[in-house]
Amino acid sequence: MSIPSDLKYTTSHEWVRVEADGTVSIGITDHAQELLGDLVFIELPAVDGALVAGQEAAVVESVKAAADVYAPLTGTVAAVNQSVVDAPELVNQDAYAAWLFQMKDTDAADLAALLDAAAYGQIVDAA
Numbered sequence: 001m002s003i004p005s006d007l008k009y010t011t012s013h014e015w016v017r018v019e020a021d022g023t024v025s026i027g028i029t030d031h032a033q034e035l036l037g038d039l040v041f042i043e044l045p046a047v048d049g050a051l052v053a054g055q056e057a058a059v060v061e062s063v064k065a066a067a068d069v070y071a072p073l074t075g076t077v078a079a080v081n082q083s084v085v086d087a088p089e090l091v092n093q094d095a096y097a098a099w100l101f102q103m104k105d106t107d108a109a110d111l112a113a114l115l116d117a118a119a120y121g122q123i124v125d126a127a
Contacts, residue, residue, distance in 0.1 A: 001124070002030045004096055008111065009120035010072045015096060016114055023078050024106050025099040028060060028069060031124050033095045036062040039088035044080040044101050051077060051103065053110050058100055060091070072114060075106035 003009075008016040013032035017025045033039065041061040051057050051071035058069035079102040084090050090098040115123070 001034065002096065003117045003121050003124070005117040007096070008072075008114035008116065010070065010114060011123060012070050014069060014072050016072050016111070017099070018111070019102070023102045023104050024073060024075070024111070025102050026057075026069075026072060027099045028091065028095060029120070030095040032067070033091050036060065036067060037064045038062055039091050042084050042088045042091070042100065044085060045071075045077045047077050047080060049077045051075060053107075060088070060100075069100060071103070073103055073106040073110040075103040078102045078104040 006017070009029065010016070013029045015027050015029050019025055039060055039062050043059040045051060045057045051074065053071055053074045055071045056068045057071040060067050060069060081099050081101065084098050084100060
């Protein structure tokens with residue numbers, strides 16, 4: 001299982017990457033996709049919609065279960081990744097390349113409160 005050190009993480013298994021233009025990409029971790037199994041459906045939030053940190057933002061469904069994806073930050077949805085809607089298996093192939101949605105106008109305090117790779121690794125190891 002991979003936990004890239006350049007990302008931030010949530011206890012609910014989302015990853016967060018700050019892009020060069022200041023937007024923030026969000027996806028589910030490799031650990032989360034392993035637990036879910038083969039993804040068959042993804043529902044993403046509406047572009048320009050407002051999200052609050054901790055709020056349900058998206059849904060991923062696998063052959064085993066459905067799971068909510070939570071907004072790790074408060075802000076506005078800047079973009080969604082239509083490729084993963086069309087081909088959910090992309091998340092299974094590379095969870096860190098297959099971002100689900102991007103946010104803008106995020107709160108720096110929310111970002112600072114996220115877990116680093118080492119802290120997230122401890123959570124995964126304890127599960």
